[in-house]
Amino acid sequence: MTEILFYHLEQSTLERVLPELLEKSLERGWNVIVQAGSEERVDALDAVLWTFREDAFLPHGTDQNSDPQSQPILLTTGTANQNNAQIRFLVDGAEIDDVDQYVRVVFMFDGRDPDPLARAREQWKAFKNTDHKVTYWSQNETGKWEQKA
Numbered sequence: 561m562t563e564i565l566f567y568h569l570e571q572s573t574l575e576r577v578l579p580e581l582l583e584k585s586l587e588r589g590w591n592v593i594v595q596a597g598s599e600e601r602v603d604a605l606d607a608v609l610w611t612f613r614e615d616a617f618l619p620h621g622t623d624q625n626s627d628p629q630s631q632p633i634l635l636t637t638g639t640a641n642q643n644n645a646q647i648r649f650l651v652d653g654a655e656i657d658d659v660d661q662y663v664r665v666v667f668m669f670d671g672r673d674p675d676p677l678a679r680a681r682e683q684w685k686a687f688k689n690t691d692h693k694v695t696y697w698s699q700n701e702t703g704k705w706e707q708k709a
Contacts, residue, residue, distance in 0.1 A: 561691060561692055561693060562659045562660055562662050562663065562664065562665055562692050562693075563663065563664045563665070563692070563693045563695070564659060564664075564665050564666075564667070564687050564692050564693065564694045564695075565664065565665070565666045565667070565694075565695050565696075565697060566666075566667045566669070566680060566683070566684055566694070566695070566696045566697065567581075567666060567667065567668045567669070567697050567705070568669060568671045568677075568680070568696065568697065568698040568699070568708075569668060569669065569670050569671055569672075569699065570671045570672065570698060570699045571699040571700075571701065571702070571703040572699060572703050573670075574605075574651055574668055574670070575604075575605070575608045575612070577668070578594070578605070578608075578649065578651070578668065579608065579609060579612040579613070579616075579618060581649070581666070582594070582609070582618055582620075582633055582649075583616070583618065585633075585646075585647050586618070586619075586632060586633070588646075590645065590646040590647050590663070591631075591632055591633075591634075591643045591644055591645040591646060591647075592632065592633045592634070592643075592645050592646075592647050592648075592649065593633075593634050593636060593641060593642070593643065593645040593647075593648045593649070594633065594634070594635050594636070594648075594649045594651065595636055595637065595638070595639070595648060595649065595650050595651070595654040595656070596635065596636070596637055596651050596652050596654060597637070597651065597652030597653050597654050598637065598652065599624070599637055601651065601652050602622055602624070602635045602636065602637060603622075605635055605651075606620070606622055606635055609633070609635075618633055619631070619632045619633060620632065620633035620634070620635060621633075621634060621635070622634070622635045622636065623635070623636040623638060623642060628642035628643055629642060629643055629644075630643070631643050637654070639655070639656065639657060641661055641662075645662065646662060646663040646664070647662060647663060647664040647665070647666065648662050648664075648665050648666070649666045649668060650665065650666065650667050650668070651668050651669075652676070653669075653675075653676055653679045659687075659692065667680055667683055671698075684696065695707055695709065696708045696709040
């Protein structure tokens with residue numbers, strides 16, 4: 561059974577939160593896919609992952625400029641699991657057809673923007689009525705994650 565997590569960004573931006581979650585995924589030995597809603601977002605995340613912290617490196621590439629199969633972290637707008645990832649992050653309203661091929665699927669959305677918030681609510685309702693373990697996480701005032709549902 562796939563775990564499906566919803567991360568409601570309220571105190572931090574995606575660019576601040578995502579690298580930490582990617583580090584934790586790699587520590588578990590998982591390959592990762594980050595599926596964005598646009599090529600512009602893929603390019604922006606690619607730049608962030610090179611520079612997010614001076615003392616860290618997140619091995620990654622995009623499906624446009626690298627060998628996707630060899631990337632521990634693959635940034636894409638596509639839906640294929642090109643690097644045999646165990647976890648898939650969906651940002652900017654990206655869609656997924658088959659969650660069953662992953663250990664974990666993570667929807668990340670900006671709670672300050674009404675469109676992504678409404679889309680996340682639709683996705684929550686759809687997955688809540690399945691056999692998957694679905695959880696909802698929100699940031700408190702200090703930016704710490706708390707499970708709300």
